[in-house]
Amino acid sequence: MGPVLVLVDRDGGSGAVHASAPRLLTLARRLGEPVAVLPHPAGAAEVRRLARYGAERVCVVEAPETPDADPVALAVAAAGELAWQMGASVVLTASTRTGREAAARVAVRLGAGIVTAASDVRPGPDGPVTVQEVCGGAYRVESVVRGQAAVIAVDTGSVPADAAADPVPGQVEESAVERLFVRLPEAARRARVVARTRKPACRPAVSCASVVVAGGRGVGSAAGFGLIEQVADALGAAVGGTHGAADLGWCPHDALIGQTGAVVHPKLYVACGISGSVHHRAGMQHASTIVAIDKDPSAPIFRIADVGIVGDLHQVLPALLNELARRRADMQADAAPAGTPDPTGESTPDTAPVAAD
């Protein structure tokens, strides 16, 4: 088993290492010796974290001639170079926009087979075996990537991050971080970022929240989405929407869940006024628990829901809010000084600082 290159992305919001990195490293450990490739400098804590999840080497890529280079171009140049130097046979990226673009370009450079949105990867006799879901999640496809090299973009939402069983302490220290200098081709320099406008954010982003409350056309109006937001706040959840709701301007487009929007894997998904079109189901059917609230008992969403409530969401949701408030009050009364527990029920260090890429 040779080295496995893991292209680490940076989180657009906090600038830290993206939450997908530990998950990719977890998979990479199965396939060989993980090498983390970072298109940006990393602090000592981040390097230690990468080592804890199994990174045996950490390479930071720099392009001294182009200080504001596109991270994708840096990652691609570095992966091409390193794969050749180390004889790496597998390159893993996250199946995000930047990850897929990097995967595509690296695959062309290496002449490698490419698989995207893999939900699982494991070693096989002829090459890595990947699992994907196609046709909106209706079919599960298992494929082998043959040949010299494989480039795999992993849908990290469905992969747990496990720390390495025997992390070698002190093996990767900050001093051991390798620096790799690359020169970008002329074509890669023709793209430049002109402006970057930050968006105000208060709720967790849908793509990595552990609880998602989503509304569809059945919510009825933009004002109706206020109710969805209240429920989301009560559950500490992200707010999502269907294609229909986003098109009508009831919810922002970045909250869109479905085939062309975010694909989510939360622990709890609450679908309100959503009939469950193919497009939408493709984005949410892998939630661990699905709760559906809709007026139409024959809506397809009830076929995949764990709990279905047939009723008007404008009555059910306020009742649910009351019920949640009542339970919370009871709980506070029971354990008065201890304070309320974390509403999401999850506060592991790896999921806490997560934000969308």
Place this chain on the structure above:
Amino acid sequence: MKLVVLVKHVPDEAADRLFTAGVFAADLTVDRDGLSCRLSEPDEYAVEQAMRIARRRMDVQICVVTMGPAGAVRTLARALALGADEAVHVLDDALHGSDAQATSRVLAAAVERLGFDLVLCGTASTDSGMSVVPAMVAERLGVPAACEADTVWVGEDEVMVRRDEGTAVVDVAVGMPAVVSVTDRIGEPRYPAFRSIVEARQKTLRTWSLKDLRIPAAEVGLGASATVVRSVTPCAEQRPALLVEGEARGAAARLAAYLTEHQLI
């Protein structure tokens, strides 16, 4: 200015037995002959965007390119009706079962043969949805790519793209020639008028084979594919469900109880 739009002939989700059986042929490729197929919806947005660019400039020529079986002419006819000026169909029996590598190679060769200033694509096809072909074509052509654009402005020798990166909205300027893939936020495709559907029949449709593109048949297709599908299994999506009907307060209480019991709140 020469605009090339890459489109794909995909199974129609709305019309079909996608969720019953018969999507896959015996060699585990998508059985496009047996299914009713159409122009991939995200690609309609790319054609529409090309049309909008053409409205603002005098010198724009739009060519749509697809690689697919004989039935893909219907997809091209649709793209021509939506406003493209001419179409190229890469048709060759050896292409059956091509992977992303071979597809991008063929499309890049076709685009190169046509000549281009800007290549537009949809973000992802609705069947395989890998969304890597635009970037792969760009890499093969040696040009920059701007993927998943929400807005596109075309300048004299530069294309400006706005894209949503979750926490920020980013404007990127890319020197042409370039490849841009567009999302479905870029503007709804219009429904073609009967007149343009009729006119589309008069437009040029060229059919190219692998020989025309100088690609050896042995290097594409199912045999040369680096990814080999081993098995395809339908996902069983029947969950043991709890269906609550009746009055809202009782339903809400049962839901809250369920969530507490399963430690979800």
